[in-house]
Amino acid sequence: MKILFITPAIGKKDNEKYIGTWKMEPLTVATLKSLTPKNIETFFFDDRIENIDYNIDVDLVLISVETYTAHRAYIIADTFRNKGKKVIMGGYHVQAIPDEALEHADSVISGNAEMIWKTVLNDFSENKLKQKYYGENKFSDILPDRSIFKGKKYLPLSLIETGRGCPNNCEFCSITTFYNHKYTARPIEKIIEEIKQIKPKMIFFVDDNICANKEHLKDLCRALIPLKISWTSQTALNVAQDDELLDLMAKSGCKNILIGFESMDERNLDQMNKSWNYKLGETDALIEKIHKKGISIYATFLFGFDFDNPQNFRRTIDFALKHKFFYAAFNHLLPFPGTPLYQRLKNENRLLYDKWWLKDDYKYGDIPYKPLAMPYMELRNYCADARREFFSVKNIIKRGIAQFLRNKDLFLLMIFFTQNFNLRREIDEKLNLPVGKGLDNAVSK
Ligand code: B12
Ligand code: SF4
Incomplete structure (x- = not known):
């Protein structure tokens, strides 16, 4: 059997x-490659870095689908199906709306692959493929097989999981919806085994909240210290409340941490179910504690809640510049399907179109719903302007100097300047x- 994996790109x-x-x-x-029996021949096209050969000789095409890549994924799938190939889809978007994906696939998988993948492949080989499968979340003992990346050029960063899901309930978050508000820790021995196998320069632990279980994170940090690695991940400001944890993070090589501040306005935080963010204590002091440990911050903000107005943008940019964050993201709120936010905006009749990800002319920065406190074009432009100001040459230099003084690390400074100018x-x-649908002629068949 020959199978082909595809990672679709946004708008390519x-x-x-x-x-x-x-x-x-x-x-x-x-x-997925690691879960696939060795006697099955595998191929991989990463749409983001290469063209897809639609004439490749394979029996089955597997596509991982996110909401932003859904439309492109469907075009790719339709092209292969027109050539008589079977297509299976999985991923966040597919779990949220399996029936939409089924219009373009022979079979869809919700949940995780680990417990169900062999059954799906067996069913396919016996010509008994079902339309829908559900895979329970359980980490595999088998390590991810990165040999599938051979010959492809990626950023010099190794992605590793330390856990899945998050116990919090932020209204907009796809991850907590996907994992039903539960967190599952990955066994630490497996994480260490994976790191020893790939000997990475810099690790991105891809958990959406690496501090979902503090004790697990502390144990992980203790196990990482002897490995002398550098790592980055994503979490919330509460990491700074625990001195021991912060100390262990710094000692284990944490160089940068993404923190979802989301909003400077407490009413917005209440609305998104993240009021715990402002109840943590003095935000400025917690940020200082993280910086003092030599850990820099990638601060993320979300706009478009009911109390967001131009003054909130000003307050947020000033806050981000005052703390001279390593990076910052000024994103607009997006109602991803399956989330409580999507349902609320739909109930309030505020979605401009139900399936915004398929809508003609919908572009990456567009707002697909009616914000309350400002017109949607203004919201889009304010987000773009906030990015332009934060990433102005003058501000990049100012933040770069602060970054160097923070931890005197020339390698990190080089990453800072390269990535800030790229962003x-x-x-x-x-x-x-x-x-x-602006993409419809995107495939040369
Ligand atoms: C790393 C990451 C990135 C990286 C690059 C991703 C990459 N190329 O791998 C960067 C930083 C570039 C990135 C960017 C963006 N990302 Co991102 N990213 C992630 C993150 C943190 C980890 C992905 C990962 O490696 N997971 C580990 C793997 C093993 O898990 P998995 O993908 O879930 O796969 C399992 C199952 O889902 C299933 N499965 C998945 N696909 C398939 C397919 C088949 C056929 C089968 C059988 C099974 C299956 O089996 C797997 C094993 O169990 C996820 C959140 C998360 N924790 O997953 C967000 C996430 C995927 N990103 C998200 C978003 C929104 C974005 C951006 C749009 C952000 C932005 N505003 O710019 C961009 C889009 C970029 C793009 N698509 O090109 C959302 C997607 C939500 C949605 N509904 O689609 C997520 C879920 C984050 C979130 N909290 O909402 N991202
Ligand atoms: S804390 Fe982060 S990962 Fe957890 S639900 Fe909120 S946004 Fe999602």
């Missing part, structure tokens, strides 16, 4: 260049990416 047309800072190794594909350049590139 054949032969086009793609957003550089998004070209990370797709851990999803390495995970600056990509502000407008991303804004013009077509997500919806």
Whole structure:
């Protein structure tokens, strides 16, 4: 049997260049490859970095689908199905709306692959493929197989999981919806075994909240210290409340941490079910504690809640510049299907179109719902302007100097300047990416 994995890109047309800072190794594909029996021949096209050969000789095509890549994934799937190939889809978008994906696939998988993948392959080989499968969440003992990336050029960052899901209930979050508000820790021996196997320069622990279980994170840090690695991950500001934890993170090589601040306005935090964020204590002091440990911060903010107005943008940019964050994201709220936010906006009759990800002319930066406190075009432009100000040359230099004084690390400073200038350049590139049907002629068959 021959199978083909595909990672679709957002808004890409054949032969086009793609957003550089998004070209990370797709851990999803390495995970699926490791679960696939060795007697099955595997191929992989990463749409973000190469053209897809639609005439490749394979029996089965497997596509991982996120909401932003759904439309492109469907075009790719339809092209293969027109050539008589079977297509199976999985991923966040597929779990949220399996019936939409089934219009373009022979079979869809909700949940995780680990417990169900062999059954699906067996059913396929016996010509008994079902339309829908559900895979329970359980980490595999088998490590992801990165040999599938051979010959492809990715950013020099190794993606590794330390756990899945999050116990919190932020209204907009796809992850907590996907994992039903539960967190599952991965056994620490397996994480260490994986790190020893790949000997990475820099690790991105891809958990959405690496501090979902503090004791697990502390044990992980203790196990990482002897390995002398550098790592980055994502969490909430509560990491700074625990001195022992912060100390262990720094000693184990944590260089940078993404923190979802989301909003400066407590009413917005209440609305998104994240009021615990402002109840943590003095935000400025907690940030200082993290910086003092030599850990820099990638601060993320979300706009478009009911109390967001131009003053909130000003307050947020000033806050981000005052703390001289390593990076910052000024994103607009997006109602991903399956989330409570999507349901609320739908109930309030505020979605501009139900399936915004398929809508003609829908582009990456567009707002697909009616915000309350400002018109949607204004919201879009304010987000773009906030990025332009934060990533202005003057501000990059100021933040770079602060970054160097923080931990005197020349390697990190080099990453800082390279990536900040890349992100600056990509502000407008991303804004013009077509997500919806504007893509329809994107495939050269
Ligand atoms: C790393 C990461 C990135 C990286 C690159 C991703 C990459 N190429 O691998 C970067 C930083 C570039 C990135 C960017 C973005 N990301 Co991102 N990213 C992630 C993150 C943190 C980890 C992905 C990962 O490796 N997971 C580990 C693998 C093993 O798990 P998995 O993908 O879930 O796969 C399992 C199952 O889902 C299933 N499965 C998945 N696909 C398939 C397919 C088949 C056929 C089968 C059988 C099974 C199967 O089996 C797997 C094993 O169990 C996820 C959150 C998360 N923790 O997963 C967000 C996430 C995927 N990103 C998300 C978003 C929104 C984005 C951006 C749009 C953000 C933005 N506003 O710019 C961009 C889009 C970039 C793009 N698509 O090109 C959302 C997607 C939500 C949605 N509904 O689609 C997520 C879920 C984060 C969130 N909290 O909401 N991202
Ligand atoms: S804390 Fe982060 S990962 Fe957890 S539910 Fe909120 S946004 Fe999602």
